[in-house]
Amino acid sequence: MNSSSRQRRLTAAALTALAVAISATACSSGSGSADAKGADSGTYTIWDPYPQFDKSSAWAKLLDKCGTEAGVKIKRTAFDTSDLSNKALLAAQQDNSADLLIVDNPVVSTLAEAGVLTTTDDNKLDTSKVDPNLLAAGQSGGKTYGTPIGANTLALYYNKDVLKEAKVDIASIKDWPTLTAALDKVKEAGKKGITFSAIGTEEGSFQFLPWFWGSGAQLTELDSAEAASALSLWKDWLDKGYAPNSVINNTQTTSWQEFASGDYAFAENGTWQLAGAEKAGFDYGVLPIPGADGGSAAAPTGGEFVTLPVQSDTGRYATSQKLATCLTNTENLYETDTTLSYVAPTSEVQDKQVAANPELKPWVDAVKAAKGRTSDDLGTKYPKISEQLWKAVQSALSGSKSPKDALSAAQSAAGN
């Protein structure tokens, strides 16, 4: 009895010691892998926001291929998009940045402001083929901080069955009044009108911007009459029941799920939902978002930039530049943007994409008309403006303020 309990205690002690040892080694190997540079100078690290792609994916294979061409080994880490900017800032603080950082375009100006990124003057990255409206999102103070790997933007998906039932001719929708009239017809027919995302985050601003810009408003003047007209358009849709009240809390994903239920005539969503649209089980079409008085509204550009963070060892830039060039050359861009369901940033590849899949045509047009959120040299002013903009949208749609009051409060809070 006594000896068995002692034995048990010994076993417990041994197990504890073993556990401590294991966790200690686990810790050390963990901190080793968090070290972005590693001891081996022949290994280059790449951080990307595509956690959906694992080792066997085309994307990961492309990275390895580019590494082999440049004669180095690639170590890739995938982060969640919302996580990546904070991780990049922390890594830069500890002088431990990745060699190549692929990051959402509105974050580029923030990272550039923090001094984390090299300019194309320093890293000799060639951006001459990229569409200027897309490149603008990565420019700030006259300097360029990277090159887009692909672009996406917003347009209106429509459900052909619902429109047929409501006797709406899609060709009749040219501007806001005709769109509102179509929504009214849909509602008369007992179906639901339109769904979008007006959530209190960057997503909400992203979705509101096509209407905001489509009215002729500018981000530097949130309290203009044009801006108020755009917000009133959304508010009226909610009041009249053309759009569900739940848009106030909808993310773009939940909004898409509403559309995929088949009850809605329209949904404002992005290129990345194309694959989902095929699966939705009804006939759909895509329409550029109309401007207030006709024409297509400028939608904001989404998509990532390939950037080269600042390194203490400047000798690494040459190889990093080779890697970035490899990732964004015509052939590889086509592959990558097809996997990501993005529109390519260069006309050459865009033509190739449309030739392969004519359904991409409206998206390519939308991307050509699109505008970077941080463009117009807004840079790091944009995040502040955007926060006030989504707050104004939320205030107006939830009825706590009129569109005009909400926007003038936003303008004074943004202080521009």
Added chain:
Amino acid sequence: MSHTTQVPHRRPVPRKSGAAPTAPPPQRRRPSSQQWAAWAFLAPVTLYLALFYAYPLYRNIDLSLRNYTVRSFVQGDAPFTGLENYRIVFDDPTFAPALLHTVVFTAVCLVFQYAIGLALAVFFNQHFRLSATLRALFLVPWLLPLIVSASTWSWMLNSDSGIVNAALHAVGIGPVNWLTSPSWSLTSVIIANIWIGVPFNLVVLYSGLQSIPTSLYEAAALDGASAWQRFWRVTFPLLRPVSAITLLLGLVYTLKVFDIIWIMTKGGPAESSTTFATWSYQLGFGNLLPAFGPGAAVGNLLVVAALVFGLVYVRVQRKQALS
């Protein structure tokens, strides 16, 4: 909040305390092996406390006293600005509503969680058939991951397709915009949080009830006390110490509630459900351009609030022990 995400990259504190056991006090003789053992036992916990509590707290205070921009965050040369961040926070138009929401949220949640928890505890104390099973079922909200329960609540309370509005419709009441109307959003998150907090109160109060001797109830019954009187004259006073710690712990948990609110409403619409916890996160991480300083300042205000109530509790406790 923000202090939990600060990775300790410089470690001045632990090194000092780690060295302490090896330096014997000069005036005394060699410490006995027992003393060595005592130090050895003390070292891990001291190291742990310093590394995971003292240092992050220090960093958070430091963050709140400097003017951090993204640039100075990376370069590490943020200028010391004293209480400027706190002034920014106090002057912010969000401050007053956030304070009010935090107080209302905490107070209402505490009252209902405690009252419902106590009622259920008394109920289950009667040991009827299946009471153990039923009691176990009541623990479910506590066991579910918060992301699951909060997402479920937000589906149920959805304006257009939620089950709650469907039920209201069935009994002839019009739909309520639970999560999307400024007048209802705070109520909705309070309801969800009460549901999550009841099991904790139930468990602690139930175990408190077990320690009240049944002879007291028998004596009270013999003296002709009604059930109501027995509760107020016997149960409630004898449960006071347990109630005090339940309420204090509940207060600390409720003050810092973040996940439920963030998942259900993001503090909106129009900041109508913003509390200090969500505001702090919003400032530090909810924007592409983080405002670490003010975010840390709001976090510190929360820590101070919890600390004040903790001290009040200790004070009351001491008074009770003396009397």
